Amino acid sequence: MRRDPGRYHIYLLTLPNFNSKQMTIGYLTDGMPAQDLQRAADFQAPPSDGQGVLVIAMPQQLDDLRAIKARVPGGQEQSVRAPTGRPLIYVYRVPPTG
DSSP: OOSSTTOEEEEEEOTTTOOTTSHHHHHHTTTOOEEEOSSGGGOOOOOSSSOEEEEEEOGGGHHHHHHHHHHSOSOEEEEEEOTTSOEEEEEEEEOOOO
16 A cells, blocks of 8 residues: 555455554554445445555455455455464455556
8 A cells, every 4th residue: 555555445344343443444544544344245346446445354254355356356365464373364455557
C-alpha cells in the first residue's frame, strides 16, 4: 500500500476481533477507508476504477479470503506471523491497474 497510497479498495474479514473503526486498523490501512465483511458472501466486487483490492483476514476466515481471491484473481496472498510461526493475519493484494 505504501507504493500506491490511496489506491486500494480495502476489505476486512476480521470481525469480531477488529473492525474498520479501530485505530489499529487505521494504522494497517494507512488511514484509508475499509469495509467490514462478515463472510465472503458479503463481498461485492469494487468498481473498475483502476484501484487495487486489499483484503485482510483473520486465520479463522481463511476460507472466506480464498473465496474472495477466486472472484478477484491476479493478486498475491501473504501471511503475517507471530515469532512462534503462528499466522496472525492473511493479506490478499491485487495491485492497482491505472
